[in-house]
Amino acid sequence: MEWTDEGILLNVAPHGENSAILQIFTLNKGRHTGLIRNAYSPKMVSILQPSAQLSLNWSSRLEENLGNFKVDLLKTRADILMASRIGLAAFNSLSALCISILAERDPMPELYNVTKQFLDKVGIHTDWQFLYLDWELKLLSCIGFGLDLEKCAVTETTEDLCYISPKSGKAVCKEIGIEYHSKLLPFPPILRSNQRGRTFSHHDLALGLSLSGFFIEKWLDYSIENKKTLMIRKRFLNSLSE
Numbered sequence: 001m002e003w004t005d006e007g008i009l010l011n012v013a014p015h016g017e018n019s020a021i022l023q024i025f026t027l028n029k030g031r032h033t034g035l036i037r038n039a040y041s042p043k044m045v046s047i048l049q050p051s052a053q054l055s056l057n058w059s060s061r062l063e064e065n066l067g068n069f070k071v072d073l074l075k076t077r078a079d080i081l082m083a084s085r086i087g088l089a090a091f092n093s094l095s096a097l098c099i100s101i102l103a104e105r106d107p108m109p110e111l112y113n114v115t116k117q118f119l120d121k122v123g124i125h126t127d128w129q130f131l132y133l134d135w136e137l138k139l140l141s142c143i144g145f146g147l148d149l150e151k152c153a154v155t156e157t158t159e160d161l162c163y164i165s166p167k168s169g170k171a172v173c174k175e176i177g178i179e180y181h182s183k184l185l186p187f188p189p190i191l192r193s194n195q196r197g198r199t200f201s202h203h204d205l206a207l208g209l210s211l212s213g214f215f216i217e218k219w220l221d222y223s224i225e226n227k228k229t230l231m232i233r234k235r236f237l238n239s240l241s242e
Helices: 043-045 076-081 085-101 109-121 131-140 174-185 201-218 224-242
Strands: 002-015 019-026 029-037 053-059 067-073 146-151 160-164 169-174
Touching: 002 029, 002 085, 002 109, 019 053, 019 067, 019 085, 019 109, 043 067, 076 160, 085 109, 085 131, 085 201, 085 224, 109 131, 131 201, 146 160, 160 174, 169 174, 201 224
Parallel strands: 029 067, 146 169
Antiparallel strands: 002 019, 002 053, 019 029, 053 067, 160 169
16 A cells, blocks of 8 residues: 655654654545654654645555655744744644544545645734634534534524524524523624624634634543643643733
8 A cells, every 4th residue: 555645744753763653634644643764863853843744655565554654845834833932832732633633544635725724824924823713613614513603593693693502503692592691602703704804802812712622622532632632722822811
């Protein structure tokens, strides 16, 4: 078995004396794990920086095996991320969520392209932090847990949407939700379609991320590894308010 693709390096873990296990989010093969040899040679160390865009060749005798990667560098982002504490925290959160949530070898080209576009804007685009919220919403959508925020789940009105159902992720208008407001989630202004074009603060962003985080936590089980993922995400959220 052999294939070629491109991908974003999410994580590098030592394996033996000279090898490493790579976690890569690929365009056509989804999140994929593989072994790379001589990972700690000077040349490979400069290439194997998390967030790097790589050209990949994967091979294995059997498709279900771990397999071996050969890689070439297409684009490095490490210099930009290392110069931005918040940018690095954002990538760490994104990487941890991809590893914890995305099923291995399940192709998600749409999410891959959104991820690539987001990482290319970190540290360069003005107010790029707000794009991270869009990325989390796309992540939820791609795993089948997308939020429906355009109309009330009960009346289908698009007016006066004030709440979100914690069960369905659908919007609820004030008239219907007022009686159950203690059981519903508040609708952050930053996610309301009628507020597009407004300038939002980091406090508004935090409210939006609180909502996406609620549904991310609902999706994840409470394993030790997933608790670590949520802690990494929380460090990014904390960096926004520092």
